[in-house]
Amino acid sequence: MTQPVSPPRDSADKVPSAVTPPAWRGMLFRADVRTLSLLGVLAALVLIGGITKPDEFLDTRNLQLVLTQASVIGVVTVGMTFVITSGGIDLSVGAIVALASVWATTVATQEYGFAGILFTAVLVGVGCGLVNGLLIAYGGMVPFIATLAMLASARGLALQITDGSTQIVTVDGVLDLGERDAYVLGIPPLVLVFAVVTIIGWLLLNRTTFGRRTVAVGGNSEAARLAGIDVRRQRLYLYLLSGLCCGIAAFLLIILSGSGQNTNGNLYELDAIAAAIIGGTLLSGGRGTIVGSVLGVLIFTTITNIFALNNLQSDVQQIAKGAIIVAAVLVQRRTASTT
Amino acid sequence: MTQLPTRRGLLFGTAAVSAGALLAGCTSNEPKEKEQAADPQPAADDKPGKPVTIGFAGPQADHGWLAAINSNAKSRAERYEEVTLEITEGSNDTATQIGQIETLINKKVDVLVILPADGKALTQVGLKAMRAGIPVVNLDRIFNTPQAYRCWIGGDNYGMGLNAGHYIGERLKDKQNARVIELAGLDNLELTKQRTQGFDDALKNYPNIRKVARQAAEFTVESGQAKMAQLLQAQSNFDALWNHDDDQGVGALRAIEQAGRDDFLMVGGAGALSAFQAIKQDDGVLKATVLYPPTMAASAIDLARALGQGKGVGGLAEFEIPASLTLYSAVVDKANVDQYMSTGFE
Numbered sequence: 001m002t003q004p005v006s007p008p009r010d011s012a013d014k015v016p017s018a019v020t021p022p023a024w025r026g027m028l029f030r031a032d033v034r035t036l037s038l039l040g041v042l043a044a045l046v047l048i049g050g051i052t053k054p055d056e057f058l059d060t061r062n063l064q065l066v067l068t069q070a071s072v073i074g075v076v077t078v079g080m081t082f083v084i085t086s087g088g089i090d091l092s093v094g095a096i097v098a099l100a101s102v103w104a105t106t107v108a109t110q111e112y113g114f115a116g117i118l119f120t121a122v123l124v125g126v127g128c129g130l131v132n133g134l135l136i137a138y139g140g141m142v143p144f145i146a147t148l149a150m151l152a153s154a155r156g157l158a159l160q161i162t163d164g165s166t167q168i169v170t171v172d173g174v175l176d177l178g179e180r181d182a183y184v185l186g187i188p189p190l191v192l193v194f195a196v197v198t199i200i201g202w203l204l205l206n207r208t209t210f211g212r213r214t215v216a217v218g219g220n221s222e223a224a225r226l227a228g229i230d231v232r233r234q235r236l237y238l239y240l241l242s243g244l245c246c247g248i249a250a251f252l253l254i255i256l257s258g259s260g261q262n263t264n265g266n267l268y269e270l271d272a273i274a275a276a277i278i279g280g281t282l283l284s285g286g287r288g289t290i291v292g293s294v295l296g297v298l299i300f301t302t303i304t305n306i307f308a309l310n311n312l313q314s315d316v317q318q319i320a321k322g323a324i325i326v327a328a329v330l331v332q333r334r335t336a337s338t339t
Numbered sequence: 340m341t342q343l344p345t346r347r348g349l350l351f352g353t354a355a356v357s358a359g360a361l362l363a364g365c366t367s368n369e370p371k372e373k374e375q376a377a378d379p380q381p382a383a384d385d386k387p388g389k390p391v392t393i394g395f396a397g398p399q400a401d402h403g404w405l406a407a408i409n410s411n412a413k414s415r416a417e418r419y420e421e422v423t424l425e426i427t428e429g430s431n432d433t434a435t436q437i438g439q440i441e442t443l444i445n446k447k448v449d450v451l452v453i454l455p456a457d458g459k460a461l462t463q464v465g466l467k468a469m470r471a472g473i474p475v476v477n478l479d480r481i482f483n484t485p486q487a488y489r490c491w492i493g494g495d496n497y498g499m500g501l502n503a504g505h506y507i508g509e510r511l512k513d514k515q516n517a518r519v520i521e522l523a524g525l526d527n528l529e530l531t532k533q534r535t536q537g538f539d540d541a542l543k544n545y546p547n548i549r550k551v552a553r554q555a556a557e558f559t560v561e562s563g564q565a566k567m568a569q570l571l572q573a574q575s576n577f578d579a580l581w582n583h584d585d586d587q588g589v590g591a592l593r594a595i596e597q598a599g600r601d602d603f604l605m606v607g608g609a610g611a612l613s614a615f616q617a618i619k620q621d622d623g624v625l626k627a628t629v630l631y632p633p634t635m636a637a638s639a640i641d642l643a644r645a646l647g648q649g650k651g652v653g654g655l656a657e658f659e660i661p662a663s664l665t666l667y668s669a670v671v672d673k674a675n676v677d678q679y680m681s682t683g684f685e
Contacts, residue, residue, distance in 0.1 A: 164406025165685040180599050258593040263559040308569030314526045314555040
């Protein structure tokens with residue numbers, strides 16, 4: 001190909017396209033198609049919701065409701081995306097949310113008010129993440145097994161703490177954040193936390209050494225080690241991060257439900273994994289997308305919302321959820337194979 | 340054939356500290372011993388009788404109501420000085436629970452109280468206990484065959500729905516085109532279908548009332564909040580809500596508060612302390628709850644004790660305890676809440 005004779009009018013646009021190899025453009029294009037296809041699914045859902053229940057669905061309150069409901073699982077999914085990108089898995093997220101929420105809402109910690117609950121929830125989350133990380137990174141355990149063990153013991157501990165009863169939150173400042181007219185910068189507080197976690201997660205994965213190391217460890221951990229990355233320390237940090245997200249999610253759940261219960265976070269591990277996979281994060285590691293994961297969460301929450309608004313029963317909801325996972329992954333495979 | 344008695348003998352040898360007389364006494368089985376008891380059988384009362392060891396096996400207490408079941412059984416057993424309670428670690432796993440019950444059979448407890456995680460799946464081990472001469476008090480979730488238990492005691496799920504429906508029906512009977520919604524429990528449980536059936540049947544008596552929506556939650560606070568928030572968004576106006584379970588009701592009430600709604604009346608289910616308190620305060624939508632009393636576990640201990648001592652039930656003319664007892668799903672509202680407050684579970 002001959003270079004253009006006259007100098008390009010917009011050098012910033014034209015020059016890179018001539019210099020960079022086609023593979024780079026292909027990857028950019030592919031990522032866009034993936035995100036676009038998810039946005040397309042979301043748009044289709046919004047259309048369905050708008051057609052079937054125009055008054056209820058296309059309502060500001062409903063938009064807030066969907067985003068609020070997505071916040072808790074969304075924060076967990078951001079953490080999960082990092083772990084999966086590194087080639088790992090965290091099956092203990094739901095159990096950690098349960099443990100963190102009941103620990104934070106036991107009478108003893110409620111005496112310390114808002115800060116006590118927040119601090120405890122986050123600390124318990126990080127603590128569980130630390131145990132996961134140490135077992136996997138330095139104990140040499142397979143992530144599947146280590147986090148499975150954490151799932152069992154954290155749930156057990158949550159049950160022991162509560163003795164099966166529901167811990168009702170009596171600290172006012174906490175509940176205020178979940179009230180209908182609670183806004184921070186015009187956004188419901190839970191949604192704001194979700195947005196901040198998403199943005200930090202995106203920056204961390206795409207714009208930092210930490211993110212590049214995560215991708216490298218997931219792509220080929222041996223190569224990453226030879227390239228001078230402390231793979232074990234990186235793995236430890238990743239499970240810590242996932243635990244931290246669970247702690248934050250537990251706090252959000254306390255605000256949302258006004259209580260802590262040992263059944264909290266039920267099946268979060270599967271929902272978070274499903275959302276990340278739908279979003280385009282590879283289960284085998286080496287590729288992760290925060291935007292995709294968040295879109296995956298929003299798709300699930302929107303489906304649940306539309307089903308409830310149309311009064312469809314839970315059996316139908318489950319079948320449709322399964323079908324959408326299959327459809328989304330098939331679309332992903334198609335878009336992935338075209339490049 | 341010869342192995343079995345030998346092993347049993349060995350078990351006895353190690354277990355029994357006392358002399359051979361006791362050993363001989365134990366080999367004759369329980370029912371025979373009871374037949375030998377005095378003919379006009381006295382009714383069970385609080386006076387100490389002969390020592391009874393009761394084995395108790397229940398599901399994992401991961402829910403307020405089930406936790407209350409365990410504590411009710413324990414505290415009732417403590418009331419009788421002659422009753423020893425052998426309680427197993429609760430489990431929702433069928434195989435685990437079967438193993439635990441077999442252990443209790445091997446320990447030769449006098450009576451078994453079983454709340455199966457799954458009634459159908461545990462029928463066989465119930466039969467096994469009965470064949471081993473240990474009478475079974477089947478609590479709440481019912482075995483497949485009456486041969487697997489001597490006595491069944493439990494709540495009335497259909498009755499819960501029925502009474503909730505009638506309570507709402509009476510409150511709304513003068514309202515034209517009244518709209519009712521239902522927040523059900525776990526849809527894959529038989530009891531949820533029975534509760535809904537009872538509710539629907541009751542509403543048939545009130546042609547002015549129409550059920551406009553039903554969503555199933557999962558008996559958890561989190562699911563109660565999530566499903567109720569959606570229901571409130573879907574139904575901009577309705578007159579009454581029936582929620583199957585007070586635990587998920589904590590979440591449902593939270594969602595109602597968050598949506599700022601107070602234009603309807605709510606009836607709960609089960610009988611949690613928090614629900615009783617809300618009904619007593621009467622400053623929210625929750626006006627009543629339909630009981631599914633965890634005190635049934637305490638009653639099961641009473642029945643097991645009576646069985647072990649070969650007694651009938653006080654207040655009845657019968658010499659034996661009944662074959663089945665279905666508890667009444669009373670409606671608790673502001674008028675009678677004080678009476679029930681002590682039975683509320685956390």
